[in-house]
Amino acid sequence: AQSVTQLGSHVSVSEGALVLLRCNYSSSVPPYLFWYVQYPNQGLQLLLKYTSAATLVKGINGFEAEFKKSETSFHLTKPSAHMSDAAEYFCAVSERGGGNKLTFGTGTQLKVEL
Amino acid sequence: DTAVSQTPKYLVTQMGNDKSIKCEQNLGHDTMYWYKQDSKKFLKIMFSYNNKELIINETVPNRFSPKSPDKAHLNLHINSLELGDSAVYFCASSQGEVYEQYFGPGTRLTVT
Numbered sequence: 753a754q755s756v757t758q759l760g761s762h763v764s765v766s767e768g769a770l771v772l773l774r775c776n777y778s779s780s781v782p783p784y785l786f787w788y789v790q791y792p793n794q795g796l797q798l799l800l801k802y803t804s805a806a807t808l809v810k811g812i813n814g815f816e817a818e819f820k821k822s823e824t825s826f827h828l829t830k831p832s833a834h835m836s837d838a839a840e841y842f843c844a845v846s847e848r849g850g851g852n853k854l855t856f857g858t859g860t861q862l863k864v865e866l
Numbered sequence: 867d868t869a870v871s872q873t874p875k876y877l878v879t880q881m882g883n884d885k886s887i888k889c890e891q892n893l894g895h896d897t898m899y900w901y902k903q904d905s906k907k908f909l910k911i912m913f914s915y916n917n918k919e920l921i922i923n924e925t926v927p928n929r930f931s932p933k934s935p936d937k938a939h940l941n942l943h944i945n946s947l948e949l950g951d952s953a954v955y956f957c958a959s960s961q962g963e964v965y966e967q968y969f970g971p972g973t974r975l976t977v978t
Contacts, residue, residue: 786966790907795870795956795969840907852897852960853922854967856909 754779754847758857766865771830773860775817775843778824784846785826786854787817791839799841802826813837838864869893870970872957878976879947887942887973889957895968896961897921898940900932903954903972915940947977 759774777783784803788796800811807819817828826843843857870891879885891898899922900912914922915934929945944951954974958967 788969793972795971796909796958797969798966801966842909852962852967853911853914853924854899854901854909855911859907859909 754783754845754855756843756845756855756857758841758843758860760860761858762861762863764863764865765833767835768832771815771828771833771837771862773828773841773843773862775826775828775857776824777826777843777845779845779847781848782821783848785817785819786844786846787811787815787826787828788842788844789839790842790859796842799828833862833864835864835866838862870957870959870968872955872970872973874973875971876974876976878978880978881947881949883947884943884945885947885975886944887955887957887975889940889942889970891938891957891959891968891970893959893968894961895959896937897959898934898937899958899960899967900940900942901956901958901969903956905953909956912942913940944975947975949977951975952977 755778757776786801787799800809802819810816815830841860844854873888897916899914903909912926913932918934931943934940954972956972957970960967
């Protein structure tokens with residue numbers, strides 16, 4: 753069965769600093785991987801996805817993530833944090849041939865401080 | 867021109883009642899989903915439908931019954947509501963397996 757682990761339920765960075773949100777997955781076959789963002793009282797918005805093309809994936813709002821099979825990781829980064837990045841971030845995995853069932857991590861709350 | 871819409875946005879009801887949440891997508895997608903987000907923000911899939919056919923049913927109590935009248939709609943009916951059903955319910959849709967899921971704004975259900 754697939755699973756997702758997000759290290760750090762809360763991450764705090766200064767505005768302008770590097771954002772690094774960690775995600776490790778467990779899957780019996782190479783999965784599809786996603787990062788979603790959730791702003792307060794809103795639905796989830798896709799930031800980026802990995803579906804076996806380039807291992808470095810660029811998303812919206814300056815975010816990117818790198819798929820590393822050897823480390824079973826898909827960490828999310830952004831070079832310079834902005835106040836508007838404060839939100840909950842979810843990593844999710846979908847197993848190929850699994851009916852597109854998304855398994856989510858427990859989420860990371862990103863706080864951006866002045 | 868909202869892509870995935872849900873009604874109502876908020877639902878407050880008493881234990882034992884029956885309620886429904888409606889979901890509609892105008893993206894032309896062939897697959898729709900229901901997810902539950904608990905108070906700790908953990909998201910878990912409940913059901914998915916592909917072209918009106920149930921394809922995922924994740925050990926959800928049978929008090930929950932999804933209904934898909936057509937490809938663009940997936941409703942969730944809940945019988946005999948319990949306190950533990952309080953959560954935010956998200957509808958989502960996608961086109962095929964590879965493509966991302968688009969989420970609705972959520973319905974916050976509070977059972978008192």
